[in-house]
Amino acid sequence: MPDKIFLTVIINGVLIAGVYALVATGLTLVYGVLRVVNFAHGEFVMIGAYLSYYLFLSGIPPVLSLLFAIPALALLGLFLQKFLVNPVLKAPEINQILLTFGLSLVLQSIALILFSPEHVSVRTNYSSLPINIKSISFGAARGVCFFMAFFILLLLHYLIKFTDFGKKLRAIQEDKEAAMLRGINAQNLYYITFAFAASLGGIAGVATSVVMYIYPLLGYAFILKSFCIVILGGLGSITGAMLASLILGVSESIVGFYAPGGSGWGEAVAFILIVIFLVVRPKGIFGSE
Amino acid sequence: MVSRKTLIFWFFSVIFAGLLPYLISLYNLHISIYVLQNIIIAVSWNIVAMTGQMSFGTAGFFGIGAYTATFMWELFKFPTILNIFLGGFLAAVASLIFGLICLRMRGIYFAVTTLGLTEALRVTLIMVHAISFRPLGTSVPVMFGGLKQYAYYFILIIGLASIITEFKIMKSKMFYAFTSIRTDEDGATMIGVNPTRYKIIAFVISSFFIGIAGGFYPFYRGYIEPAAVFDVSISIVGIIMPLFGGLYTALGPIIGAIVLTILSEKLRFFLTANQLIYGLILVIAILFMPKGIVGSINSLREKYPFLFPKAM
Numbered sequence: 001m002p003d004k005i006f007l008t009v010i011i012n013g014v015l016i017a018g019v020y021a022l023v024a025t026g027l028t029l030v031y032g033v034l035r036v037v038n039f040a041h042g043e044f045v046m047i048g049a050y051l052s053y054y055l056f057l058s059g060i061p062p063v064l065s066l067l068f069a070i071p072a073l074a075l076l077g078l079f080l081q082k083f084l085v086n087p088v089l090k091a092p093e094i095n096q097i098l099l100t101f102g103l104s105l106v107l108q109s110i111a112l113i114l115f116s117p118e119h120v121s122v123r124t125n126y127s128s129l130p131i132n133i134k135s136i137s138f139g140a141a142r143g144v145c146f147f148m149a150f151f152i153l154l155l156l157h158y159l160i161k162f163t164d165f166g167k168k169l170r171a172i173q174e175d176k177e178a179a180m181l182r183g184i185n186a187q188n189l190y191y192i193t194f195a196f197a198a199s200l201g202g203i204a205g206v207a208t209s210v211v212m213y214i215y216p217l218l219g220y221a222f223i224l225k226s227f228c229i230v231i232l233g234g235l236g237s238i239t240g241a242m243l244a245s246l247i248l249g250v251s252e253s254i255v256g257f258y259a260p261g262g263s264g265w266g267e268a269v270a271f272i273l274i275v276i277f278l279v280v281r282p283k284g285i286f287g288s289e
Numbered sequence: 290m291v292s293r294k295t296l297i298f299w300f301f302s303v304i305f306a307g308l309l310p311y312l313i314s315l316y317n318l319h320i321s322i323y324v325l326q327n328i329i330i331a332v333s334w335n336i337v338a339m340t341g342q343m344s345f346g347t348a349g350f351f352g353i354g355a356y357t358a359t360f361m362w363e364l365f366k367f368p369t370i371l372n373i374f375l376g377g378f379l380a381a382v383a384s385l386i387f388g389l390i391c392l393r394m395r396g397i398y399f400a401v402t403t404l405g406l407t408e409a410l411r412v413t414l415i416m417v418h419a420i421s422f423r424p425l426g427t428s429v430p431v432m433f434g435g436l437k438q439y440a441y442y443f444i445l446i447i448g449l450a451s452i453i454t455e456f457k458i459m460k461s462k463m464f465y466a467f468t469s470i471r472t473d474e475d476g477a478t479m480i481g482v483n484p485t486r487y488k489i490i491a492f493v494i495s496s497f498f499i500g501i502a503g504g505f506y507p508f509y510r511g512y513i514e515p516a517a518v519f520d521v522s523i524s525i526v527g528i529i530m531p532l533f534g535g536l537y538t539a540l541g542p543i544i545g546a547i548v549l550t551i552l553s554e555k556l557r558f559f560l561t562a563n564q565l566i567y568g569l570i571l572v573i574a575i576l577f578m579p580k581g582i583v584g585s586i587n588s589l590r591e592k593y594p595f596l597f598p599k600a601m
């Protein structure tokens with residue numbers, strides 16, 4: 001039945017979109033609050049994935065290694081915010097982009113030196129277990145990965161919509177001066193946001209480690225995709241980013257299944273989506289102005 | 290007016306560059322060709338940067354030039370130099386179309402889309418080879434029968450042309466338009482400068498030279514494959530060298546290209562260190578000397594004039 005196959009393709013796309021959403025949310029959060037485009041965001045994913053790999057080697061399952069990855073990446077985020085991002089907050093955009101791009105090169109090459117350039121993977125007992133629901137099939141690992149991402153995204157949604165911290169974040173994003181006049185400490189929020197975004201990247205890395213190969217340039221593979229998502233969803237919009245990751249995940253899955261040459265077209269899909277959107281709707285799905 | 294001192298400086302520089310093949314070993318000549326290639330890339334990137342746009346797609350246009358030249362040779366057996374110029378021409382046309390799409394937007398959109406373009410082109414070429422069962426690499430005849438001296442003179446002429454273009458731009462009215470767009474795009478629009486138009490002009494000029502440098506690549510090496518020309522490190526070179534030497538200055542990209550290319554060639558024995566050093570240079574340069582070497586020397590001169598004799 002061809003429509004069953006099509007459904008399978010769609011479901012697999014949706015499952016991978018969970019991770020994309022995690023990565024892109026961190027990126028868009030930093031942009032929304034700090035107004036900095038972080039090219040090194042993909043490297044947080046890579047570091048998270050390697051953490052998960054080495055913890056797995058010493059017997060800790062990926063779901064539990066989240067507990068290590070979150071504080072570790074948050075610390076790294078705080079450190080980077082203090083010494084690198086903070087000094088250029090008022091600099092021109094070109095300087096900020098070049099700085100974070102340089103940072104990503106540094107983190108990549110440190111990873112190349114520390115870990116071997118070979119591809120490694122986390123092989124759990126559900127790694128090659130298929131799940132069949134009414135003849136729609138997907139890997140159990142993809143399911144685990146999706147639910148990790150889904151759970152964290154729900155938590156994030158709650159945090160931003162219903163807590164005091166979330167209110168402050170949204171206030172800063174809306175109007176920085178007005179928020180500061182109301183007594184919100186922007187500087188503190190910058191630190192928290194960057195650390196928070198870094199751990200989101202780390203979580204995405206742990207989730208990815210279950211379904212993909214891990215290698216030092218993993219972050220580079222993610223950064224273009226997450227930029228595509230952020231542009232599609234509108235810079236700074238979290239709901240937009242979630243919807244856009246679904247679009248990217250599903251389109252990649254469809255192209256991977258139906259196009260000649262299959263999943264090799266990966267990066268091209270993201271690019272074509274960006275170009276289509278820049279032509280049709282330059283401000284993204286939910287963007288205004 | 291160009292002062293007499295500057296003229297003398299350039300006169301001797303060109304004479305020196307012209308005599309270089311007779312002074313150095315073949316290996317160093319190879320490095321010199323590489324330096325010139327990077328000067329073209331750095332100068333061209335700087336032209337776009339003057340309008341406040343940051344291209345992460347240098348490798349994309351380099352690759353378009355390289356593959357156009359290769360395909361022209363395969364299909365029509367044109368003479369080598371014509372192939373190379375057709376590469377530059379097609380890169381310029383591609384950048385015109387591409388610029389019309391994404392140069393209306395500011396900063397980050399352009400940076401990301403150019404990065405995406407490079408990746409998409411690389412993937413497309415790999416897939417086209419895979420689907421048509423062609424081997425991934427293509428061999429072409431080496432230009433001038435492999436005589437490196439002639440290849441050096443060819444790329445030297447292109448390099449000089451790109452430098453002269455850059456200087457002409459900096460002396461012309463266009464430079465004021467570029468600078469006004471970079472510093473305040475809304476203000477520029479207000480006084481009647483059309484930002485998109487000037488951004489596209491800068492982008493097309495820059496891509497033309499990058500395309501020629503790309504077209505030169507296969508005919509100098511005799512071999513080409515997608516991963517080598519659509520390599521992100523070519524885009525990185527384009528960004529780091531002007532930044533290191535001095536953004537928006539005329540001499541900066543040239544100095545940056547000479548220093549960093551020689552440095553990275555001599556450091557070749559530890560390959561990953563190359564990228565690490567580039568990354569560190571970027572971070573340190575942005576944090577501590579955002580104006581590059583040329584800018585830092587200028588501000589040193591303002592602060593401590595006694596360090597610099599009048600003649601400089």
